Amino acid sequence: MIARHCLPLLALLAAAASAQTVEGTIASEGAPVPFATVRLAETERGTAADAEGTFRLALPELGPFALIVSAVGYEPLRIEGAAAEGETVRLAVALDAVTVETDDVVVTATRTVKALEDVAVPITVVSADDLRQQGAVRLSDALESLPGLFLSDDHGTGLQVQGFASDYTLILLDGEPIVGRTAGTLDLDRLTVAGLERVEIVEGPSSSLYGSEALAGVVNLVTSLPAAGREHAGARVRAGSYGTTDATAEASIGRENWSARAFVNRFASDGYDLTPESFGATVPTYTDWTGDVRLQARLGAATLRLGGRATTQDQQGGFSLGSGELETRYDDTGKRTDWSLHPELTVPLNETVRVTTSLYGARYTTETRYVNQTDGSLYYSDDFDQRYAKAEVQADALWNARNLTVVGGGVIDERLAGDRYSPDASGAAPSAQQVFAFAQHEWAPSRLLEVNASARFDAHSDYAARLTPKLSLLVRPSEALRFRASVGSGFKAPAFRQLYLSFTNAAAGYSVFGATRLEEGLAELEAQGQIAQRYIDVAELDAIQAENSVAFNLGASADVLPGLTVEVGGFWNEVRDLIETQPVAQKTNGQQVFAYFNLAEIYTRGLDASVTARPLADLELSASYQFLQARDREIVDALNEGTVSGRDPDNREYRLSLSDYGGLFGRSPHSATLRASYTLAETTASLRGRWRSRYGYADFDGNGIANRDDEFVAATPIVDLTITREFALPTGRLAAQVGADNLFDTTRGTLVPSLPGRTVFASLGFSL
Numbered sequence: 001m002i003a004r005h006c007l008p009l010l011a012l013l014a015a016a017a018s019a020q021t022v023e024g025t026i027a028s029e030g031a032p033v034p035f036a037t038v039r040l041a042e043t044e045r046g047t048a049a050d051a052e053g054t055f056r057l058a059l060p061e062l063g064p065f066a067l068i069v070s071a072v073g074y075e076p077l078r079i080e081g082a083a084a085e086g087e088t089v090r091l092a093v094a095l096d097a098v099t100v101e102t103d104d105v106v107v108t109a110t111r112t113v114k115a116l117e118d119v120a121v122p123i124t125v126v127s128a129d130d131l132r133q134q135g136a137v138r139l140s141d142a143l144e145s146l147p148g149l150f151l152s153d154d155h156g157t158g159l160q161v162q163g164f165a166s167d168y169t170l171i172l173l174d175g176e177p178i179v180g181r182t183a184g185t186l187d188l189d190r191l192t193v194a195g196l197e198r199v200e201i202v203e204g205p206s207s208s209l210y211g212s213e214a215l216a217g218v219v220n221l222v223t224s225l226p227a228a229g230r231e232h233a234g235a236r237v238r239a240g241s242y243g244t245t246d247a248t249a250e251a252s253i254g255r256e257n258w259s260a261r262a263f264v265n266r267f268a269s270d271g272y273d274l275t276p277e278s279f280g281a282t283v284p285t286y287t288d289w290t291g292d293v294r295l296q297a298r299l300g301a302a303t304l305r306l307g308g309r310a311t312t313q314d315q316q317g318g319f320s321l322g323s324g325e326l327e328t329r330y331d332d333t334g335k336r337t338d339w340s341l342h343p344e345l346t347v348p349l350n351e352t353v354r355v356t357t358s359l360y361g362a363r364y365t366t367e368t369r370y371v372n373q374t375d376g377s378l379y380y381s382d383d384f385d386q387r388y389a390k391a392e393v394q395a396d397a398l399w400n401a402r403n404l405t406v407v408g409g410g411v412i413d414e415r416l417a418g419d420r421y422s423p424d425a426s427g428a429a430p431s432a433q434q435v436f437a438f439a440q441h442e443w444a445p446s447r448l449l450e451v452n453a454s455a456r457f458d459a460h461s462d463y464a465a466r467l468t469p470k471l472s473l474l475v476r477p478s479e480a481l482r483f484r485a486s487v488g489s490g491f492k493a494p495a496f497r498q499l500y501l502s503f504t505n506a507a508a509g510y511s512v513f514g515a516t517r518l519e520e521g522l523a524e525l526e527a528q529g530q531i532a533q534r535y536i537d538v539a540e541l542d543a544i545q546a547e548n549s550v551a552f553n554l555g556a557s558a559d560v561l562p563g564l565t566v567e568v569g570g571f572w573n574e575v576r577d578l579i580e581t582q583p584v585a586q587k588t589n590g591q592q593v594f595a596y597f598n599l600a601e602i603y604t605r606g607l608d609a610s611v612t613a614r615p616l617a618d619l620e621l622s623a624s625y626q627f628l629q630a631r632d633r634e635i636v637d638a639l640n641e642g643t644v645s646g647r648d649p650d651n652r653e654y655r656l657s658l659s660d661y662g663g664l665f666g667r668s669p670h671s672a673t674l675r676a677s678y679t680l681a682e683t684t685a686s687l688r689g690r691w692r693s694r695y696g697y698a699d700f701d702g703n704g705i706a707n708r709d710d711e712f713v714a715a716t717p718i719v720d721l722t723i724t725r726e727f728a729l730p731t732g733r734l735a736a737q738v739g740a741d742n743l744f745d746t747t748r749g750t751l752v753p754s755l756p757g758r759t760v761f762a763s764l765g766f767s768l
């Protein structure tokens with residue numbers, strides 16, 4: 001498959017050979033400058049340096065030439081020279097760094113390297129320095145104080161983006177998906193931030209480049225490798241409340257033609273209990289290990305990268321059933337193991353085209369056991385095994401300084417095994433196959449305007465093929481003013497549980513079947529005499545479809561004054577074919593049989609505003625606000641028609657209007673953040689505050705919405721403080737840090753189990 005993609009490009013390489021060339025390296029203060037642009041002056045002919053700062057450009061004519069070398073964060077440089085026929089001119093280019101307001105470089109928004117300020121979609125970057133200053137150790141720590149993002153407690157710590165639940169946001173590690181979700185949530189506490197260069201968060205649908213699960217956005221964890229000639233070794237330990245500890249040891253080395261980095265991280269906690277009156281901790285005891293290796297090697301003009309990660313977690317908890325003399329206590333133990341491997345090869349075919357071929361494999365397994373404390377008998381067990389494999393090829397073509405094309409495609413194979421995902425009647429285990437292709441073109445007719453058009457086609461074995469386009473515009477009337485606009489579609493494929501689940505709760509007696517297991521599951525229950533009546537004829541049901549959306553994003557940013565930036569934006573997402581559960585039959589025990597259907601239509605829309613000020617060189621202040629509406633259209637229509645009623649705690653009925661509707665559960669209509677960072681000599685203080693208004697969590701009066709005060713979680717303010725001091729030693733550096741999260745001891749009981757109250761920590765790190 002890979003050879004078929006590469007043969008046409010090899011032919012292009014032969015046709016593009018030139019008699020004279022210029023090649024060399026681009027660096028600044030001894031470190032390579034990756035992905036710098038090299039252009040022939042007064043023309044649009046040019047190329048881009050690779051990740052190591054090397055470049056090669058064919059010269060169309062003999063004699064004198066002039067190059068313009070530029071990169072984000074560096075002063076552009078003009079270089080003049082001359083080339084004889086057949087000569088290869090070799091250059092060592094040194095760029096001078098300049099201070100700019102925004103020097104971040106991102107890759108997630110367009111699958112190509114771009115300056116953050118030149119991206120046309122909403123994107124936020126959390127740098128390694130930001131992570132250190134706030135004392136982040138897990139991905140949840142890195143994201144919890146960012147504007148417009150919310151953490152949720154549902155089978156782990158999930159992430160809400162633009163009002164969407166956590167299963168609508170794709171989480172990547174170096175551009176590849178992290179697998180292993182529980183009820184749609186990928187637990188952010190699984191992921192250490194050790195070894196990261198930055199975290200990129202793209203808000204809004206990104207299915208045109210990344211496919212399913214990117215309907216709400218993408219979070220990409222980007223790792224780093226050292227530059228040539230640099231070596232590093234270090235260790236850090238941290239201890240905090242509830243016996244929480246985090247320890248990391250890492251080492252890296254960079255040479256002219258290769259570099260490597262490795263770390264080991266241990267994260268553990270004794271857990272805590274928010275309900276001491278009952279048996280069993282709210283958060284159990286656990287120990288989590290992560291090992292990670294990243295390698296890169298120059299193979300002539302090609303670059304080979306290899307990334308590997310393995311994690312494991314052991315968890316011990318308990319719970320009880322019954323009360324008084326009838327109470328029975330159980331030990332709850334769990335084990336999680338996951339690993340991923342990612343080799344990638346980039347080959348420049350000429351100064352215009354480079355091809356990247358990547359392979360990715362991942363596996364995620366869990367084991368859960370409930371054991372009776374009295375007699376040691378096994379009460380419940382559940383095993384789960386997910387395997388993911390992907391092969392992909394991507395070609396980047398920098399035609400000239402104004403046009404860049406990216407095309408690619410690949411195949412994905414996913415397989416499941418476990419107690420809830422048993423083989424079907426034919427003995428086949430759940431599996432899914434997918435073929436995809438994507439294309440993107442960036443056109444910059446002038447500094448004033450940049451246009452980005454992209455589309456992706458996905459053909460899946462279990463649902464209809466999808467085409468998801470997107471168009472983005474960036475307008476720069478001046479260097480201090482930028483307008484952004486995008487319109488696009490997104491989709492979310494049916495989750496494995498919605499397709500393949502076959503589960504009966506032994507204690508409660510209800511059953512749930514995925515779309516591909518429904519008819520078979522009902523037939524089996526009927527054969528066992530467990531079905532009292534069917535509500536619908538499942539043979540007449542349409543095949544389950546992917547959820548899909550149309551989204552609009554608008555934004556503007558302005559450097560109002562030196563050191564003062566204001567940003568405003570808005571978004572609107574229309575989603576249809578939302579997948580929900582509905583009863584399809586009643587069992588003889590009175591319980592229901594549930595299945596998954598495309599039912600609901602929802603919308604999420606909102607406004608964002610933020611201000612960042614740097615009144616002093618060592619002081620940065622920022623504030624943000626978001627207004628959000630996340631609603632079900634069917635409920636909105638019913639409220640407008642006056643057909644929805646509520647009941648107060650005394651069971652008195654009353655008519656509801658649209659103003660009584662709290663929106664989708666778990667969504668706050670108002671939120672704000674505050675941040676202050678101050679550095680004095682070797683000491684940095686970071687103060688972070690976040691606030692979210694009340695949000696619905698329950699439906700006590702049976703009307704399907706949150707409308708009574710007792711159905712809401714109260715508004716939640718949180719303030720965190722971290723102080724870091726660095727010391728220069730005769731050999732290496734020492735960093736000491738103390739911090740307090742949730743300074744004002746805000747709690748919401750078991751409604752928000754991730755808020756145990758005020759916690760404190762201290763850490764010590766040493767680096768060479």
